[in-house]
Amino acid sequence: MFTIIIKDVTVLSAIGSLLAIIMVIAQRRLSNYGDCKIDINGKRELVIKGGNSLLSSLSDKQIFLPSACGGRGSCAACKCKVISGGGPILPTEKPLLTKAELAAGDIRLACQVKVKSDIKIEIPAGIFNIRRFNATVTEIIDYTYDTKGITFKFADGEKIDFLAGQYVQLETKPYGKVKQGVIRAYSISSKPEINSSLQLIIRYVPEGICTTWVHQHLKLGDTVSLTGPYGDFFLRDTDADIIYVAGGSGKAPIKSMLEHLAVIGCKRKMTYFFGARTTKDLYLTDEMHAFEKVFPSFEYVPVLSHSEQGDGWTGKTGFVMPYFKDAIRDPKNTEAYLCGSPGMINAVTKALIEEGIPKDKIYYDSFG
Ligand SMILES: Cc1cc2nc3c(=O)[nH]c(=O)nc-3n(C[C@H](O)[C@H](O)[C@H](O)COP(=O)(O)OP(=O)(O)OC[C@H]3O[C@@H](n4cnc5c(N)ncnc54)[C@H](O)[C@@H]3O)c2cc1C
Ligand code: FES
Missing domain, CATH: 2.40.30.10 (Translation factors)
Incomplete structure (x- = not known):
């Protein structure tokens, strides 16, 4: 009886292994798409091994589309125009495409599109830099x-x-x-x-x-x-007033902007709101206040949402939004640069629009 059970288990596992081998071979055959051509902007042609995503096929050839989420299909940064050869739009792409893009049918997520045959795409020339x-x-x-x-x-x-x-x-x-x-x-x-x-x-x-x-x-x-x-989050070369709003590591690009303006000189009225939870989350505070002496009209305003008793904080508290009104003198001639979590960007954008700043003058990088 015991020997029969052992024999049955051996036969079953042999069948299992055989099926697994057949599936691996079938998979390899099915996904062997051979060499495929990628036509870029009708000007450049790449020959790549088919079977990988458009995003990674391009990056293997040193052409780097933005891919902030690393190809996980969650950032939409890798959108590009696929004129032919991309196959149908996939369910993983649909949530990140606008109604107009879905209707046009040629805007795709390069991280989701697999190159299985010759494909024609269009990408902005700036990508080559x-x-x-x-x-x-x-x-x-x-x-x-x-x-x-x-x-x-x-x-x-x-x-x-x-x-x-x-x-x-x-x-x-x-x-x-x-x-x-x-x-x-x-x-x-x-x-x-x-x-x-x-x-x-x-x-x-x-x-x-x-x-x-x-x-x-x-x-x-x-x-x-x-x-x-x-990215297209960069300072516009105008004379409009500026409101900067950052939270956490969102300070990074604003620091770059201010250091750059300190080199080239800037007479624009600028106010920088930095939102943090507690005093432990504040950093580069002296460096940011130092810009108040560099520019003729600049103010750094850190705001703590969870100031703790005994932390010695005498500055502003709560959310940053209530403080915008005093900083905006001419909303139509004010640009806003926002950087931080998606929740912060949404709340701040809504408040700035309510203050009269045109939506198309609100620039942001959302770290979500
Ligand atoms: C254009 C752009 C610029 C960015 N610049 C910066 C920057 O200057 N400094 C910086 O620190 N980050 C920045 N980020 C965020 C950064 O790209 C990563 O998303 C972040 O560092 C988390 O990566 P991870 O691999 O450690 O976490 P993951 O392994 O990707 O995520 C782990 C988990 O944490 C969640 N999660 C991811 N990010 C956050 C977050 N920020 N807060 C809370 N939960 C999160 C995810 O949903 C997931 O559940 C930027 C993002 C974008 C799109
Ligand atoms: S790389 Fe983020 S959606 Fe494609």
Whole structure:
């Protein structure tokens, strides 16, 4: 009886293994799409091995579409026009496409579209300026208990050309149980005038793959790979008044903008609201107040939402929104630059529109 059971188990597991092998072979055959051509803007043709996403096929050829979520289909940054060869729009794309884009049918998420045949796409020419950089960590500053400023120096002779406010995408390395690297977006916090290195301000997110790597594994002298510059969050060259609003690590791109303006000079009226929970979440406060002496009309206004008894805080408390009214003198001639969590961006945008600032003069980078 016992021998029969053993025999049955052996036969079953042999059948199981055989089926698994057949499935692997079938999978390989089915996903062997051979060489495929990617026609870009009708001007450039790439030959790639079919079967991978459009996003990774392009990045293998050093063409980097923005991909702030690292290809997880949640940021919509990788949208591009697919003229032919992209197949039907996938359920994973639909939530991130607007009604107009769904109706047109040619705007797609490059991280979701698989290249299985020749494909024709259109991408903005500016994408060709985005490059990969190898860099070494040369400085790590603990700004708060959960926020670090990290300086990356590029390999000899490498220089980045960016606009204050733009971001780069950092590629992590495997560590601990995380077996694959991921890509995440980080705003550049240093000024564009320094181009052989850059600084990022990175806030720890509990359980976060990249921020755990940065905060617990990255050390001075380590080498990393990053791509950039990306994004359309940058200072507009006008004479309008400016309201900056940032929370947490959202200070990064605003710091870059202010340091840049300090170099080129700026007479615009500017007010900078920084929202934080407690005094423990404040950083670079003296540096930001120092700009009040650099510019003829600049005020730095930190606001604490959870000021604690005995913390010595005498500044503003609550949310930042009630303080906007006093800072805005001519709403139609005011631009706003916002950076932080999606919740903060939504609430602040609504309040600024209520104050009369035109929606098209409110620029933001949402860190969600
Ligand atoms: C354009 C852009 C610029 C950005 N610039 C910066 C910057 O300058 N500094 C900076 O620190 N971050 C910045 N971010 C956010 C950054 O890209 C990552 O999303 C963040 O660091 C978390 O990455 P992670 O891999 O550690 O977490 P993940 O492993 O991606 O996420 C872990 C979990 O935490 C949640 N989560 C993700 N991000 C946050 C968050 N910020 N707060 C709370 N929960 C979160 C996720 O939903 C998930 O459930 C930026 C994002 C964008 C889109
Ligand atoms: S890379 Fe984020 S949605 Fe495609």
